[in-house]
Amino acid sequence: MIPITSSKTLGKVLKQRRRELSLTQTEAGSKLNIPQKTISGIESGKAAVRITTVFKYMSALGLEMELNPRGEETDKQALW
Numbered sequence: 849m850i851p852i853t854s855s856k857t858l859g860k861v862l863k864q865r866r867r868e869l870s871l872t873q874t875e876a877g878s879k880l881n882i883p884q885k886t887i888s889g890i891e892s893g894k895a896a897v898r899i900t901t902v903f904k905y906m907s908a909l910g911l912e913m914e915l916n917p918r919g920e921e922t923d924k925q926a927l928w
Contacts, residue, residue: 852913856893858902863891865909880908 852858866876866887873887882901889895890905906913 854893859891859893862905862909862911865911866891869909876905876908880904 850857850861852861866873873891874884876882877884877887882905886895886897886901887905890897890902903913
């Protein structure tokens with residue numbers, strides 16, 4: 849399991865999953881009526897998008913999110 853601690857990490861995971869499904873950004877976006885530019889922004893971790901859009905994208909890729917408490921050994925400054 850990959851700890852998701854930033855929008856960049858989340859974007860990388862979503863991009864990897866999209867590629868595993870052999871989808872282009874355009875194909876993935878068209879399934880959800882989301883512009884390719886938005887998909888690109890989500891995957892690069894730079895887009896300011898609604899969280900509902902991110903969850904729609906995750907759902908389309910067959911992913912779900914689970915939140916867990918961080919371990920004490922985690923450097924909290926490095927996560928932001």
